[in-house]
Amino acid sequence: xxxxxxxxxxxxxxxxxxxxxxxxxxxxxxxxxxxxxxxxxxxxxxxxxxxxxxxxxxxxxxxxxxxxxxxxxxxxxxxxxxxxxxxxxxxxxxxxxxxxxxxxxxxxxxxxxxxxxxxxxxxxxxxxxxxxxxxxxxxxxxxxxxxxxxxxxxxxxxxxxxxxxxxxxxxxxxxxxxxxxxxxxxxxxxxxxxxxxxxxxxxxxxxxxxxxxxxxxxxxxxxxxxxxxxxxxxxxxxxxxxxxxxxxx
Numbered sequence: 001x002x003x004x005x006x007x008x009x010x011x012x013x014x015x016x017x018x019x020x021x022x023x024x025x026x027x028x029x030x031x032x033x034x035x036x037x038x039x040x041x042x043x044x045x046x047x048x049x050x051x052x053x054x055x056x057x058x059x060x061x062x063x064x065x066x067x068x069x070x071x072x073x074x075x076x077x078x079x080x081x082x083x084x085x086x087x088x089x090x091x092x093x094x095x096x097x098x099x100x101x102x103x104x105x106x107x108x109x110x111x112x113x114x115x116x117x118x119x120x121x122x123x124x125x126x127x128x129x130x131x132x133x134x135x136x137x138x139x140x141x142x143x144x145x146x147x148x149x150x151x152x153x154x155x156x157x158x159x160x161x162x163x164x165x166x167x168x169x170x171x172x173x174x175x176x177x178x179x180x181x182x183x184x185x186x187x188x189x190x191x192x193x194x195x196x197x198x199x200x201x202x203x204x205x206x207x208x209x210x211x212x213x214x215x216x217x218x219x220x221x222x223x224x225x226x227x228x229x230x231x232x233x234x235x236x237x238x239x240x241x242x243x244x245x246x247x248x249x
Contacts, residue, residue, distance in 0.1 A: 001029040005047055005060045007040040007066065008033075008055040017053060017103060023136060024105050025112055037061040041069040051115050053099075056081045064132060071123050076115040091191055093158075094131035095146040101107060130155050143197065149171060149225050154181065162212045162228050164190055166205040174228065176212065192248065199230055202234045202242055210245055 004021070008014045013035050013245060021028050025050060031047045034040040036059040054063045062129045070072050079091065079098040091098040097111045106228040143158040162174045165203045166187040191201045201207050202224060222239055224232040234242055 001027070002027055002051050002112070003047065003049045004028050004032050004051045004053065004060045005031060005040075005043055006033040006053045007035070007043070007058065007063070008053070009035045009057065010055070011035070013055070013080070014103065017108075019031075020103060020105055020108055023077050024109050025056040027116070028112060029062040035059055037066045042074065044070075051076045051078065051112070053078050055079070055081050067128060073128070076124065077128075077129055078111050078115055088130055089143075093143055094127050096127055096131045098128055123170045126153055133246065138230055145193070147181070149181050152181075158194065159209075159211070161194075161199075161207060161209055162206040162226055163230065163232060164194075164199075174230065176228070178228065198244055200238075200242060202232060204235065206232045212247060216242065235249055 006014050006017055008017070014035075017032060018033075021030060024138070031049060033247060034043040034044045037105050040054075040058065054077055056063045056079060058066065063079065063093075067077075067083060072136065077096070079096065080101060081098060082101045085123065088098075089121065090096075097114055098105055099111055127146050130146045145156050145158055147154045147156055154198070156175065160176050160215070162176050162189060165172045165174070167182060169186050171183045171185060171187045171190055172180055173183060187201075187205065187207055191207050194207065198210050199207055200210055208224060208226065213224055214228045216234070217223045218239075221232040224234050224242070226232060
C-alpha cells in the first residue's frame, strides 16, 4: 500500500480527492491530511508517507515553503493545482507529476502509477530544483528541463540544447558543449514541449534550436548548417516556414 497524505487549504478539494482515491485507487492508504505549511510539515513528519498530494497555495504559505521545511525529501509528490496556464509548462519541463482541478479520475490513477514507479528510481530533489526554477522565472531564457537517460538524470538549460534527433522511439540531445545523450522518449514529446522556445521541427527526425543555426543551404539538399558543424536535412514542406523563422535571428 502507498501511504498517502493530502495537503490542501480547501476542505472541499480534500474531500473530493479523498472520494476519488477511495473509488479508484485500491493501492493507496490515506494516512492523514492538512491545510497549511506548518500543519503539513507536522503531518508528514508524523506519518512518514510514501506520497503527498500537495496544493501550491496553502493558507499560511505555499507548497514550496512546505518542501523547503525538509532537508531530505524521501516521499513522492503529486501537485494538485488550479494554476493551469501559469504552472503547466513548469511541471512538464521538470518531470513533476501534477493534477489540475477539478481532478479527473483517469489522470489521478495515471499519476499514482507514475509515482509508484518513481519511488525508487528518480532524484526528487533535482526535479524539484528544476520546478522551482521554472515556476519562478517565466521568461523562456531561464527554462531548465529534466532529461532522463538509462543511466542518469540531467538538468539542462533549454538555451544550451543545439538540436534533438530521433533514434527509433528515443531522442538524442546535442548540447553546445559537444555533449550528447539518448533519452527514452520520442521526439514528438520534445517538439510539443519546446514549441515556442526557438525550436523548429525541420524534419521528421530533427528538431533544432534556431539560435544555433549558422546557414541554410538551399542549393540541392536543403540542409541547415548548425554552429556545431552538424548538417541537418530540411524537408521541402518545412522550407518556407524555416526561411521565415531564420529571418528573426
